[in-house]
Amino acid sequence: MPDPEQERINQAAHLFKKSKFAVAFTGAGISVPSGIPDFRSPGGLWSKYDPLLVASAQALDNNPEQVWNFLLETSSLLDKAKPNPAHLSLAELEKQGRLQGVITQNIDNLHQKGGSRVVVEYHGNFQRFYCRECYREVPLSDIRQAEPSSVPLLCRECKGLVRPDVVFFGESIPQSAHARSLNLVQAADLILIAGTSGEVAPANTLPDKVKRNQGRIIEINLGRTAYTQISDIRFDGPVEEVLPKLADMILT
Ligand SMILES: [Zn+2]
Structure with missing residues (x-):
């Protein structure tokens, strides 16, 4: 009996080898194995904080201290996180010329830490901070040294709020x-979709554009998602296990 997952890995690797321009599209699910709970999941940061009160421009105006307490907690969580085998596999595929880039909805910098070079950050990067008045970039060391008693962090030059x-x-x-x-x-x-269920617009419309150009979609996700209908090959399994197997098959 052939192993059905192995069959699909072979097929997906075949599509990759035939493709001339492959890209990856990732979301929270790829960083969960790195210890970053999906903000939206039970136990994630949004079950503890109301996003509108801690992660909106309005909140930064109205309640900068509360926003900054949230930012410090998030920053220490993300600082500790390391790329997992899924991130590393994407970096290796890029290095070997099989992947042209990663579009990510994550703000955790883990693709870059894992070695990916072409990374489009759809929602920004939590390792970059700047003054919202003078736009001066604020070094990460300032954020790491900030104490809960010294927030919100203000710009050294103009005393504007840092964000x-x-x-x-x-x-x-x-x-x-x-x-x-x-x-x-x-x-x-x-397009290889990994760890994103397609709930957040407008990023979730990107795979459709590949499909409309007669491109192929490979999906690695846990459970059914908005992409299940349009995927050519789909893996319902942990991305940190499936992706290294797929990368091995593509690169051998
Ligand atoms: Zn400033």
Whole structure:
């Protein structure tokens, strides 16, 4: 009896080898094995905090101290996280010329820590902070040294409020990230969806664009998602297990 998962890995590897321009599209699920709970899941940060009260531009105006307590907690969680085999597999595929880039909805910097070079951050990066008045970049060491008693963090130059370079609730996607991700998906003949269920607009519309250009979709997710209907090959399993197996098969 052939192993059905192995069969699908062979088929997916075949699609990868045939493809001329493959991209990956990732979300919270790829970082869960690195110890970062999905903000949206039970036990995730949004079950503890109301996102509108801690992660919106309005909240930063009205209650900067509360926002900053949340930012410090998130920062220490993300600082400790290390890339897992799924991140490392994507970096290796890129290094070997089989993947042209990663579009991620994550803000945790783990693709870069894992070695990926072309990374489009749809929702920003929590390792970058800047002053919202003068736009001066604030070194991460300042954030790491901040104490709960010294927040909110203010700009040394102009005393403006410091904020992370992430997309807060109610804010729009940075124009450059949107343009870069469109360029990637419009060139793509294959998109690998890993750890994202397709609930957050407008990032969730990217795989459709590949499909419309007759590209292929490979999905690795736990359970059914918005992409299940349009995926050519689908793996219902842990991304940190499936992706290394797939990468091995592509690279042998
Ligand atoms: Zn400033």
